[in-house]
Amino acid sequence: MQTKTQKIVLTALLASLTCVATMIIKVPSPLKGYINLGDCVVLLSGWLLSPVYGFLAAGIGSALADVFSGYIIYAPATFFIKGLMALIAYLLSRKSQKLPFLIISGFVAEVVMVLGYFVFEGFMYGFIPSAVNIPFNAVQGAAGLILGIVLVKVFKKSNIVK
Numbered sequence: 001m002q003t004k005t006q007k008i009v010l011t012a013l014l015a016s017l018t019c020v021a022t023m024i025i026k027v028p029s030p031l032k033g034y035i036n037l038g039d040c041v042v043l044l045s046g047w048l049l050s051p052v053y054g055f056l057a058a059g060i061g062s063a064l065a066d067v068f069s070g071y072i073i074y075a076p077a078t079f080f081i082k083g084l085m086a087l088i089a090y091l092l093s094r095k096s097q098k099l100p101f102l103i104i105s106g107f108v109a110e111v112v113m114v115l116g117y118f119v120f121e122g123f124m125y126g127f128i129p130s131a132v133n134i135p136f137n138a139v140q141g142a143a144g145l146i147l148g149i150v151l152v153k154v155f156k157k158s159n160i161v162k
Contacts, residue, residue: 018082047093050090084109
């Protein structure tokens with residue numbers, strides 16, 4: 001059983017990891033956004049933390065990456081979308097941390113990410129132009145899902161979390 005202090009520290013650690021993973025490799029996408037590896041830690045936050053802590057770790061870490069990288073216009077939407085991803089990952093995997101549940105929960109969370117950015121960018125740039133980013137976000141989501149599953153297994157085996 002984790003103490004409240006341990007939960008807060010793990011949440012801060014995952015928020016920091018999300019920010020770094022998002023910023024370390026950035027591939028620009030057509031509509032002023034970028035593809036990154038942060039989704040793997042966003043999913044990890046949902047799988048390892050409670051719904052509130054996971055939402056906050058994913059949302060804050062991802063939004064900070066947008067702010068630090070000069071994409072401040074995206075930060076509020078990113079906070080909500082990435083937080084929602086972690087929440088969905090938590091809710092759909094809380095019965096079991098076995099591989100099928102992780103895959104399904106991560107896939108649904110990534111679909112929400114793709115749709116979330118489509119809607120956000122649709123209001124900013126128009127829905128037809130925002131459709132250009134769907135394949136880029138889908139690739140980011142697939143990479144995030146695969147790496148997230150690897151990371152959750154590593155975290156569990158190394159007893160970083162119980």
